[in-house]
Amino acid sequence: MKGKPLASIVSAGLSKFGKMKGLYGRELFAQAAKEAYERCPNLDPKKEIQALFVGHMGESYEHQGHTGATAADWAGLTPVAAMRTEAACASSGVALRAAILAILSGIYDVVMVGGLEKMTHRTTPEVTEFLAMASDFPFEQWHGITFPGLYALMATAHMHRYGTTEEQLAHVSVKNHYNGSLNPKAHMQKIITLEDALKSRIIAWPLKLYDCSLITDGASCLIITKPELAKKYTDIPVHIIGSGHACDTIGIYERESYTSLRAAKLAAKQAYEMAGVSPQEINVAEVHDCFTIAEIIAYEDLGFCEEGMGGRLVENGETRLDGKLPVNTSGGLKAKGHPVGATGTAQAYEIYLQLTDQAEKRQVENATIGLSHNVGGSGATATVHIYRRG
Amino acid sequence: MAETTSFTIEQFYKFIEKGKLMSVRCTECGKVMLPPKPICDECLSDKLEWKQLAPRGKLETYTVIHVAPTQFQSLAPYAVGIVKLQDGLKLPGIIKNVAFEDLHIGMELEIEFDASLPSKWPIWPRYYFKPI
């Protein structure tokens, strides 16, 4: 049935995002879990949470794999069924998908899903190298193509094909920094100007420092239940009504288009159909702005505008907090930060706040339907989820 | 299965070492694949053969990388792009011998093979693009 809840979010938690000196990924996850426990006094986590799904991209950062059990341990949840999912930057979007399927299977009534990444203790060249592992090794990394480099290839193609400008890219950054300034948990809470963005140093032309998301430490989590149990735990649940998940070639060069992500379009189509809603019905969205061009492409792939019009949509202010469809009210990956494995469920956390009127200074009025869009690597994985106020 | 074992990335780079750009062609459906894969990604057949490609084509998109990973620090800034080869297949790589301001979509490039090999894994040679 279209629009029928698949699972319901009854609580959520987010660690502070930023350079969290001296705190490891699992400790940040414990912060997020503690917030989720406190938000939901009607739930006894130790007795009622039956499984944990954790997104985590890289063992290289902390020399630590086996993140399912590790996160369960530090969140006080042993001996639950714990597992890690890895899909680069979509690791916890995929974890969310897995958690929803686990609820739908009927085996679990209550599960926790989240993600974590600890990155800032490493040097920039090290992080650049680790992030590149999300792309193809033999034909991309081996030839010096970095992760920003892949999105720069998309940006060059988008500018050439549609006339998208560096100023339009900068508008994404300015908007998301403004939103981040209203989010006390964001990594950066500084308003920037178009000029700041345009004058920042080049990372991979045409992408500059302010076109790139931040290297951030952080963790996020949600507690989700069978829809029929949601009201037992909270008066204000958020129902997940659509879920989409698709993949594409690992190498960007094998794809027909560099200006659109096939996996994201497919995941969106699945999620919209399942939810029975159209792109025009979305009131608030968190999209994967790992780079400014990625947000512009996301508008197009999600049907918020026609192909090629994403640059104009942001330039006209339509995705600002006071616009027709506010996008990345949290500050996005750009300003809130991008602790890779934590991002997918951190997006869901923001949508949860918005749809329960808990987003404070950045609250979108009368938001009923929300969407999150999480992309792995250069688009080889994408998940899209649609949510409805409970 | 024996005949599929050689359609590997390792073998692709052995050809590069000899100055040959090779793709894999499916003899069942005719699909030509670059990179080489051991199973046709169109019809799933493993009846394959190597097919040599002309090492030139046109630039489809590009970037200039300023912040490089550890291994490429000394080279930065450097240009990389995706080239659509004459045969229609696409290949990414570093573009050498070009001023950054002269880079443009549609420019004609050819491959320069570099046979020198690293001492530890992966023992793969590299190739570069340069203007014709």
Ligand SMILES: [Zn+2]
């Ligand atoms: Zn075939």
